Amino acid sequence: MTATPVNTPRLDGYRMPAEFEAHRGCWMLWPKRGDTWRLGAKPAQAAFAEVARAIRQFEPVTVGVDRDQWENARAVLPDEIRVVEISSDDAWIRDTGPTFVVGPDHRLRGVDWQFNAWGGLNGGLYFPWSRDSLVAGKVLAIEGAGRYRAPLVMEGGSFHVDGQGTLITTKECLLNPNRNPGLDRLQIEACLKDYLNIEKVIWIDKGVYQDETDGHVDNLCCFTAPGEVLLTWTDDPGDPQYERSRKAFDLLSTATDARGRRLTVHRIHQPEPMAATPDECRGLDVSETAKPRRAGDRLAASYVNFYIANGGIVMPLFDDPRDRDAADLLARLFPGRNIVGVKSREILLGGGNIHCITQQVPSGGNRP
Ligand code: KQY
Helix, strand or coil, rough: CCCCCCCCHCCCCHHHCCCCEEEEEEEEEECCCCCCCCCHHHHHHHHHHHHHHHCCCCCEEEECCHHHHHHHHHHHHCCCCCEEEEECCCCCEEEEHEEECCCCCCEEEEEEEEECCCCCCCCEECCCCCHHHHHHHHHHHHHCEEEEEEEEEECHHHEEECCCCCEEHHHHHCCCCCCCCCCCHHHHHHHHHHHHCCEEEEECCCCCCEEEEEEEECCCCEEEEEEEEEECCCCCCCCCHHHHHHHHHHHHHCECCCCCCEEEEEEEECCEEEEEHHHHHHCCCCCEEECCCCCCCCCCCCCCCCCEEEEEEEEEECCCCCCHHHHHHHHHHHCCCCCEEEEEEECCCCCCHHHCCCEEEEECCCCC
16 A cells, blocks of 8 residues: 655645745734743733734734733734734744745645644643644634644744745754654754755754753844845853854855855844843742743843844844844845834743744745
C-alpha cells in the first residue's frame, strides 16, 4: 500500500511573504494571566492596547479575547479595532497563531505549528497550553483560510523569512531537544522548506542572552529588506550579549541568501541591561504551573522586536537614552514608513515584546 502524500504549502505553490510585504491586517491576543502579567494584567493590557492603536493607524487589527475579558477589552480598545472571542493560555500570537502563506492566486492559507509552550515539560514556561494549541486553527477559521497542520514543534518567533527563499533561525531554539528531539538539523530544514516554501536556512548559534524562548530569532535579528538584516548589538565586551551578537554578525556578514546575495548587516545597539524590580515581581500571582519571575532577573530587551506594518514600524521604547538612536536608525532602514514608539516595559516583563504579541496577515500583493 502506498501512503497518501500530505499536502504542503510547497506542493501547493504557497509561500510565506516577508513581514515587510503588504498586509491585510494584524492579529493580537489580550493578556490576562496573573502569573505572567503583574497586577492582574492591567498595566500589560494598557500596553497591548497602545500597540493595537499604533498598528491600527496603518492596517486593520483584530484582538482575540477570553470570554471573561471580552467586555473589558471591548471597553478599553477603540471601536475600529475588532474584538473576537478566542480563549488562550497567554497572549503570544506570534508563537501560537498561524503563519500565513500566500498562493499563486493570492489566496491565503496558514501553517499551524505544534506548540509546547517553549519547551514543554523540559524547560517550557507554563502548563497546560491546550488552549494556546487551538489559537491558530481558530484564527484561520475566522479568516476563512485553509490550514496546514505542520509536524514540527516550533513557534512563529523562532524564524524570519525574506520572502525570497531565505529563512533565519537559531540553533539554540530549533535544535533544542525540548522541541523536536527525534529530528536532526537536515530533517528540520526539510520540514521548513516544505511548510514555508523556502530554499535556504541560515543557522545562527544563539539568540539574546536570557531570552526565555531559548533564543528566538525575532528578538535578535530580522530582515529589513531582501539582502539586509538588522542585528541587536552591544559595544560592551563584558556583556554576555557581546559574544552572541558578534558571532551572529560574523556568520551573517559572510552568509549568502537563497538568491546568492551577500547579506548587509546593520547593527542596532541594545538598551542598557535591565532587570525586573522587586516591586514589579511582587505584583505577580504565585503559581505552581508557570516559570517563576524573580526580581533581578535580566530582561531580554532588544529594539529588534518591532512590528512592520503597512507604511509604519511599531517599535519598543524602554525609557533609555538609546531609544532615540534606535528610532532614527529604523527610520533610515525603512524609508517611507512612519516610526511609532510604544513604551513596552510591561510587555518585556512577560518575556517578549511587540513582535511577539503580533501576527501579520499578508495581503499577497506587493508592498504598498
Ligand atoms: O519571542 C517571542 N516571539 C515570544 C516571547 C514569548 C515569551 C513567553 N513568556
